[in-house]
Amino acid sequence: MKNIRNTTILFTLMLVLTSCEKYLEEDLRDQIAVENFFNNDQEALLATNGLYRILLRGNMYGTRGIDNYYVNGADEVGPSRNVNGQIHNYLIQEGVADGNAIWSSCYEIVRNASLNISNIEGNENISEDIRNQTLGESYFLRALAYFHLTNLWGDVPYYRELLPLEELGSLGRFSKDEIRSDMKADLSLAFELLPSEPDLGRASKWAAAALKAKFHLFDSEWAEAKAECDEIIDNSPHRLLENFADVFDQTDRADQYNDEQIFVVDFTTEGIFNDAGTRRTDDYNPRLRDEPSNRNNRPGGPGTPQRWQLLRDTLQTLNQDMSGFGWAVPLPEIADRNNWDPDDLRYDATIVTEYAGFELQFPYYRKNWNLNNTSPRADHHENYVMFRLADIYLMAAEAENELNGPNGAYPYVNKVRERAFEPDKPWGGMTQESFRTAMYDERKYELCTEGYRKMDLIRWGILLETVKSTEHRPWNNPGDNIQPYHVLLPIPQDELILNPNLLTSDPSNNGYRGG
Template identity: 75%
Template sequence: MKHLITKISLLLFGVLLLTGCGDKFLEEDLRDQIATDNFFTNDQEAQLAANGLYRILHKNALYRTRGLDNYYVNGTDEVGPSRNVNAQIHNYAIAEGVQDGNSTWAALYEIVRNASLFISNIEGNENLSDAVRDQTLGECLFMRALAYFHLTNLWGDVPYFRELLPLDELGSLERFSKDIIRAEMKDDLARAKQLLPPSYSDANLGRASKWAAAALKAKFHLFDKEWALAKDECDDIISSPQHRLLDDFASVFDQTDRTNQYNDEQIFAVDFTTDGIFGDSNTNRTDDYNPRLRDEPSNRNTRPDGPGTPARWQLLQADLQELDQDMSGYGWAIPLPELADQSNWDPDDLRYDVTIVTEYLGYELSFPYFRKNWNLNNSSPRENHSENYIVFRLADIYLMAAEAENELNGPGNAYFYVNKVRERAFEPDKPWSGMSQTEFREALYDERKFELCTEGHRKMDLIRWGILLDVVTTVKHRPWNNPAANIKPHHVLLPIPQDEILLNPNLLKTDPTNNGYRSN
C-alpha cells in the first residue's frame, strides 16, 4: 500500500468519514444526514472507505510519531530520553489532563465509529461484488478490533458500541467491561480471518490479511491468558506459507530501499510514504531515534590534528556526506544504560549490534542509539520518512507460541518455538534446554526484550506479567529522570481523559476513582 495511500479520494473524507471530532465522540449526528440504504453503490466506494481507516493510523496520536509509543515503549526498561524531554510520561507524572492520552483516545474512537458505520453498510450490500464485500468487511472488522485492543490495553473498561449511535447516546455512554469487549473482538477477528485473503501484492501491500487478524486474535488470547487459543492462532500463522523468519535479523528492519520495504516476516505494518498528498502520509517517528549532529560525536569540539583543523563533528559530518547521510534527527529516544551495555547481553547475541550502536564510522558517540530504528540516508529526510511501522511480525508469534506452550504444558515442546528465533540470533547457536517451567517463563522476559525492543510490546508485556513496577524501580535511569520515585500500581492504566469526563460525567459512574487517579 506504499502508493495506495497517495491515491485515496477526498470524497469519503468530506462525505463519509466522521473525522475532526478531536475531544468528543461526535460533533453532529451524521446518521440524520446520510441515507444508509445502499450507502456504498459500488466496489470502489467500499474500498475507499476501508482505505480511509488505514489513514487514521497515520495520525500523530497513533503510529506516525510517538503517540502509541508514549504508552507502549516509554516508561519501561528499554527507551529513555537523552535530555529532559517527555519527562511527564517517562517519569509517570501522569494525571487527568496531563498526558492522559486524550488525542490517542479520540483517534481510536474515530476508527471505531467509522468502521462500525462501514460494517453496517457493507454487510449484505448487493451493490458490491462478493470479493470486495468480503475483503472490506474483514478489513473493517480488523481495524475496529485493533482500536478496541489499544483502548482496553490503555484504559481497561471503556465505552463500547458496535454500530453508530445517535449523538445523545454516544455522549452519555458508561464504561463497559473490557472482558466482554475483548471477547466480542475475538469473535469478530475469527470472522475477519475467514473473510480476508492470506496475502497481497504490489499497491495492496500493507492491507490487513487473514494472518494479521490471526495475530491480533492471538494477542487478545495471550493477554487474557487463554493459552491454548493463543497457541492455536500462533501455530496457524507459523504453518502458513506466506510468512517466514528472515535469515538475517538486520534485514527485518531494513527500510533503506523505499520501493522494497516489506518482507516475509512482517505480518502487519502501518505504511508511510515520503511526500504523500496528505500531510501525515509520512512519518517523523524515525527522527526520535536518529541522532542530531549537535550531540555527536563524543568530544565533538576536539580537533584531532591540532588548532585550526576540523573538529571531530566536522570530520564526522564530512564522512556522513560521502555516504549521502546526515544526523538530522531529534536524537532523544535512546537505550537506557543497562540495555545499551553489551555486557548485559549474551556475548554471542548477534542482535546487539543490529539493535544498539555506540560507535559509527570510527567515531565514539556521545549517546547510544537504536540502530534498528534509525535511517540516516538523505533520501529519507527529516520529518518526511517513508519507513513502515511494523505492528506484528513472525518472531513475536514464535515467542508468543513458546510462552503459551510453556504455560500449558511446561517447556518440553516450547523449546522448538523459542529456539527457532534464537537460531539466527546467535553464532554459535545457543538453544535453550533443561529449564523448569518457571525458569523458561522468566528467561522469556529477557528474550522478548532483546528480540522485540522498541517495537511496542514491552510495556504491555511487563504489565501482563505483573512486573512493571519491579522493573521500573530497579532498572538504571539517567540523572534527569526518576520514574522509580513516581510509579504507582495504578499506572498500569491511563486515566480516562479529562476532556472526555467533562463532556460525559457518566464515564466515572462505574469507577469514580478513574482507574485510581482520583479519590472517591
C-alpha cells in the same frame, strides 16, 4: 488489488470520515449521506482506506503517540535530554498526558468501522471479493482500536453499532472482558473474510490471527493463543528472515516489505496526504548537535576541524545526515553490551554506540534509525512494523510453556534463537518457572522498541519492580514516581467533562482520584 498508497481518489471522502477530533462531538450520520455512498467497489475501498489513514496520525503511529505508552516508561527507551518527562517519569494525571488524542482517534476508527460494516455487509452493489475484504478490514481495524483502548484504559465505553448522539454521549464504561470477547469473535470472522496473500499495507487473515493471538495472550488464554500462533506458523506465507537486521532495513524505498512482516502501518512520502510520512524515525535518529562524543575536540590540533565537523563531512560523503530529534535512545542497561549474551548477534543490529569511525555520545537504536537523505526529517517513509513472525514464535513458546511446560516450547523459541546466535545457543533443561522468567529477557532483546515491552511487563505483573530497578539517566526518575495504578491511564479529562457517566462504575478513575 490496489495498495493503499495507490488509491488516488481517497482524499475527499477521508476529509469527511476523519474530520472530527473527539468521538463524542459529532454524529457522523449527520455529515455523510450514506444512501448516496457504498454503491460500488471503489467507494467501499475508499471508506476502508480512511480507517488506515487514522493510523498515520502523530497521535497513533506517525510519531510517539502509541509509543509513548507502549515503549516509554519501561526498561528500553528514554529521552536523551529533559523532555517527555510527564510520561516517562509517571507524572500522568487527568488532563496531563492522559492519552486523550489516542482515545479520540481510536473511537474514530470504531465509529467509522461500524459505519462501514453496517453499509457493506450484504450490499449487493459491491462485488463479493471487495465486500469480504473491506468487511474483514473493518472488523480488524475496529478490533485493533478496542485492543488499544482496553490495554490503556481497561473498561471503556463500548458500542458496535452507531448510536444516537445523546446515547453515545452518556455511555458508561463496559467490562474489558466483554469487549475483548466480542473482538476475538470479530477477528475470527475477519480471518474468514480476509485474503491469505498480503497486499502491501493492508490486513490479511494472518494479521487478524496475530491480533487475536495478542488478545488471547494478554488475557492468559494460553490454548487459544497458541492455536492462533500455530495457524500462522503452519499455514501462512510468512517466514523468518535469515538475517535479523534485514527485518528492519527500510533504506530502499522500493523494498520496504519482507516475508517476516505480517502487518505494518504503511507510510510513504509519495502519498496524497500531507501526513503520509512518519516523524517517528526522527525520535530514533541522532541530532548532529549532540554528536559525536568530545564533539568540539580538534584531533588535528588548533585550527583544524572539530570532531562534529568531521562527522558531518563523513556523513555527507555517505549521503546521510543526523537530523533527528534523538529523543528515543536506549537506556543505559540495554545499551551496555555486557548485559547481552556475548554471542547474541542481535546486539549490533539493535544498538549502535559508534558510527563511521566516531564514538557517539549517546547510544541509539540502529533498528529504528535511517540516516539516508532519501528519508528526510519530519517526512520519513519507514513503515511501522506491528506484527512479525518472530513475535508469533515467542508467543507460541510462552503459551506452550504455560500449558504443558517447556519441552514442547523449546522448538518455538529456539527457532528464533537460531538466527540470533553464533554459535547456536538453544534453550533446554529448564523448569516451567525458569523458562517463564527467561522469556522476560528473550522478548526484550528480540522485540525491543516494537511496541509490546511495557504491556508485556504489565501482563507479567512486573512493571513496577522493573521500572524501579532499571538505571535511568540523571534527568529522569520514573522509579520514584510509579504507582500500582499506573498500569492504566486515567479516562481523559476532556471526556469526563463531556460525559460524567464515565465515573459511575469507578469514581477513582483507575486510581488517579485516590478513591
